[in-house]
Amino acid sequence: MLNNTSNLSPSKQLAMNYFRVAIVLFGAQLLFGLIIGLQFLYPSFLYNFLDFSVGRMVHINALVVWMLYAMIGSVYLMLPDETGIEHPVAIGLGKLAFWVLTAAVTVVVLVYLFIQVGPGKESTIWLINEGREYLEAPRWADIGIVVVVLIFYANVFFTYMKGKKTGIMTVMVADLMALAGLYLAGMFFTDNISMDQYWWWWVIHLWVEATWEVFVGALAAYGLIRVINAKREIVEMWLWIEVLMLFGSGILGLGHHYFWIGTPEYWWEIGALFSSLEPVPLVAMFVHVLYDWGKEQGQHQAEGKGSSIKNGPTMAWISINAFGNFLGAGIWGFFHTLPQVNIYTHGSQFTAAHGHLAFFGAYATILIGMMYLGIQDAYGLKRLKATFKSKMAIFLITFGVLGMTVALTIAGYEQVLVERAELGAGWQAFFTAQNLPWYVQAQVWREIMGVVTFVGFVYLVWDLLTIGKVQAKAEQA
Amino acid sequence: MAGKKASVWTSISFWRRSAAWVTGFATILLIWLTFDTMAQIRMGTDKELQEGVKRRIPAPTVINYKIDYKYDEKRGLEAPVIGPEKQPLFGKELSPKEAAALLHLGKLTSQAKNCMDCHTLLGNGAYYAPDLTKAWLDPMWEKTMPAMTGKKTKEEAMVEFLMHPDKYPTHARMMPNLGITEQEAKGLVAFLKHMSSIDTNGYPRGFSKTIKEFQTGGTYAK
Amino acid sequence: MNFHMFEQCTDITCNSFFAWLNQGPLTLTIFLHTVIILPMIWIYFSEKKKLERGE
Ligand code: HEM
Numbered sequence A: 001m002l003n004n005t006s007n008l009s010p011s012k013q014l015a016m017n018y019f020r021v022a023i024v025l026f027g028a029q030l031l032f033g034l035i036i037g038l039q040f041l042y043p044s045f046l047y048n049f050l051d052f053s054v055g056r057m058v059h060i061n062a063l064v065v066w067m068l069y070a071m072i073g074s075v076y077l078m079l080p081d082e083t084g085i086e087h088p089v090a091i092g093l094g095k096l097a098f099w100v101l102t103a104a105v106t107v108v109v110l111v112y113l114f115i116q117v118g119p120g121k122e123s124t125i126w127l128i129n130e131g132r133e134y135l136e137a138p139r140w141a142d143i144g145i146v147v148v149v150l151i152f153y154a155n156v157f158f159t160y161m162k163g164k165k166t167g168i169m170t171v172m173v174a175d176l177m178a179l180a181g182l183y184l185a186g187m188f189f190t191d192n193i194s195m196d197q198y199w200w201w202w203v204i205h206l207w208v209e210a211t212w213e214v215f216v217g218a219l220a221a222y223g224l225i226r227v228i229n230a231k232r233e234i235v236e237m238w239l240w241i242e243v244l245m246l247f248g249s250g251i252l253g254l255g256h257h258y259f260w261i262g263t264p265e266y267w268w269e270i271g272a273l274f275s276s277l278e279p280v281p282l283v284a285m286f287v288h289v290l291y292d293w294g295k296e297q298g299q300h301q302a303e304g305k306g307s308s309i310k311n312g313p314t315m316a317w318i319s320i321n322a323f324g325n326f327l328g329a330g331i332w333g334f335f336h337t338l339p340q341v342n343i344y345t346h347g348s349q350f351t352a353a354h355g356h357l358a359f360f361g362a363y364a365t366i367l368i369g370m371m372y373l374g375i376q377d378a379y380g381l382k383r384l385k386a387t388f389k390s391k392m393a394i395f396l397i398t399f400g401v402l403g404m405t406v407a408l409t410i411a412g413y414e415q416v417l418v419e420r421a422e423l424g425a426g427w428q429a430f431f432t433a434q435n436l437p438w439y440v441q442a443q444v445w446r447e448i449m450g451v452v453t454f455v456g457f458v459y460l461v462w463d464l465l466t467i468g469k470v471q472a473k474a475e476q477a
Numbered sequence B: 001m002a003g004k005k006a007s008v009w010t011s012i013s014f015w016r017r018s019a020a021w022v023t024g025f026a027t028i029l030l031i032w033l034t035f036d037t038m039a040q041i042r043m044g045t046d047k048e049l050q051e052g053v054k055r056r057i058p059a060p061t062v063i064n065y066k067i068d069y070k071y072d073e074k075r076g077l078e079a080p081v082i083g084p085e086k087q088p089l090f091g092k093e094l095s096p097k098e099a100a101a102l103l104h105l106g107k108l109t110s111q112a113k114n115c116m117d118c119h120t121l122l123g124n125g126a127y128y129a130p131d132l133t134k135a136w137l138d139p140m141w142e143k144t145m146p147a148m149t150g151k152k153t154k155e156e157a158m159v160e161f162l163m164h165p166d167k168y169p170t171h172a173r174m175m176p177n178l179g180i181t182e183q184e185a186k187g188l189v190a191f192l193k194h195m196s197s198i199d200t201n202g203y204p205r206g207f208s209k210t211i212k213e214f215q216t217g218g219t220y221a222k
Numbered sequence C: 001m002n003f004h005m006f007e008q009c010t011d012i013t014c015n016s017f018f019a020w021l022n023q024g025p026l027t028l029t030i031f032l033h034t035v036i037i038l039p040m041i042w043i044y045f046s047e048k049k050k051l052e053r054g055e
């Protein structure tokens, strides 16, 4: 992944750059996750030095940013294949944008780590951090991000207009516009905390449960065509069905965050039923991947050609994505999406369990898959086979995140029953639940499973760095 | 042409048009709902407070009043009860302007110090520390914390705690020292008191436990 | 016996279109789902006609 991208088209070279930074940030995310996970067990660890709030801010910001990097990378990867144009219209500007963004991200992280908090003044919001979960990035960086994203979007849009207009690319271009536009909803200050959170959810929810999901639908469609030669007409028809169901449920499903933040009671019904339907497209996506895979494989075998899969690791990660999306977002999301349940689970470890499995299952998986696709292109391989390291990465990361999710679900269950149902929330109720032996054990398991995840990540990086070279040699021989 | 037999269900054009319609219309509904909600969640006015008009998010001067959180027979959930008794913050009644300025400072400080990455506000944020939605009404501030900090009133105790949380541990897991000044701490107390007056449709549930809650089930129960 | 299925609006503000539709057993959300789904029937038949005309 580090070298030998010279035989790639400029667009794909840029994609690899985005992937490289993404994987570094993914590592940072996991490290800080382990630190804050440990603080649950040893609260004095790094107390008043690198407090939980700082570590958590880095953990979730690194998460969002590495995913955005990998998403931009994936788009640059598919752009030449879908449009038939190897030189995006403003590739030079695109490269510059990459370096500007990377410099800005570095500065933001350094400020988070070394300055951490500021006085209660507007200048803090502009320069240090905005103090709104996931959107902590200070205002100057927000504006920088908007500019960089505009450059990226212009590149994609005008290349699309110039080249072939496939269904996949049409969905992608429309979806990216909505995705970028939504960021603006999170860029203002208000004294009214309810108003604040109303718009905050526009960014968070309409990203992960609408625009990002459609993005993944388009990516999976592209991936299936590349990896198993799926038929474009079929894949694109599914994609439109997915768009219909994802946006149909996800946009008004936003209501499940408006149950308790000061917003009117009618959101109970809207949030409940629309968001309950959100799992339906996720099931459809799962079925779609398995169906296509089975069909292409069957044809291949009938023709006596063996495996239909041209990229083993990518196909594995796409399959885990299909299942993980359904499990983490669909099942774990549905668990707590009805107001009757959510009034007790809102803002508990249960939420954290869902957040982990959903982000991992729906996004981390397929984006890792795209990195392998990039490697296949970089080394011009006809076929990329999964190595022992690829398999270790797949197994350990997936098992680790599942383990963390189960542990957090148990912790959440304890918390909900004791802190919420029995003791009615409040300061003492909170700590009573936090100190229950079964809750504490669950937190220990979370940390153990976090380490398992991290070992898997080491295998992943190792594999990404070596798989291309080794198989290129083998293919030449 | 052979088109006669083709099924609409496998027609890309059918799904594309349906997707466009559903997405467009859901977006329009969301925008409409947003206008309706915006009108209901803008901050109220001082006049409305004086006249006892209920707002979901009361005016900043709500910090001049006594605030409670009680089971509401009609709504089947707990709702804030504001006044009519006054209970000025730090013993001094504030004008609408002063109250708004103090609330502004508090909200700004809550973001500058990143409270939300340990605590939840209105249930959103991190899960390392207690929910702050109704922190102003927490029983801990009635006796325990004033005694610990050696202060007479709960707002003074809150200020002292926020300025030096590392001096007043209640559990092994402690709040860090965030360099909060006295003025900022006062702003934060105003912010917390204001937040406790927001109508959250009964979240957190059972915060003010009464026998009644054990007799009721769903959100509409009487 | 009161099953609490139909409840008059108990919200703070009831003079809003959405609050008015919200009368208990999922009235509001079923209404919204219906108006979103129904026009798809029209799209269906319009597409069918197109296919039959062989477009
Ligand atoms: C890939 C898609 C999804 C991702 C990445 C995701 C992620 C998250 C995250 C991180 C949170 C916590 C936000 C916070 O920090 O406050 C959250 C909350 C929530 N999610 Fe999801 N989610 C996804 C899909 C879904 C789906 C499909 C549903 C419902 C069927 C759902 C239901 C909920 C609910 C109800 C909450 C609020 C929890 C609370 O009240 O504390 N999510 N989601």
Ligand code: HEM
Pocket (backbone or CB within 6 Å): A029, A030, A031, A033, A034, A035, A036, A037, A056, A059, A060, A063, A351, A352, A353, A355, A356, A359, A360, A364, A401, A446, A447, A449, A450, A451, A453, A454, B125, B126, B127, B128
């Ligand atoms: C080494 C493994 C990891 C550990 C030890 C870890 C630990 C943590 C901890 C302690 C929190 C704070 C929860 C709280 O506020 O109580 C957190 C939050 C979060 N983490 Fe991780 N994490 C890990 C990996 C991941 C991965 C792989 C993802 C997703 C791909 C992820 C996504 C998130 C999200 C979305 C949140 C915010 C959850 C919410 O607000 O509900 N983490 N993590």
Ligand SMILES: [Fe+2]
Pocket (backbone or CB within 6 Å): A205, A209, A253, A254, A256, A257
């Ligand atoms: Fe959501």
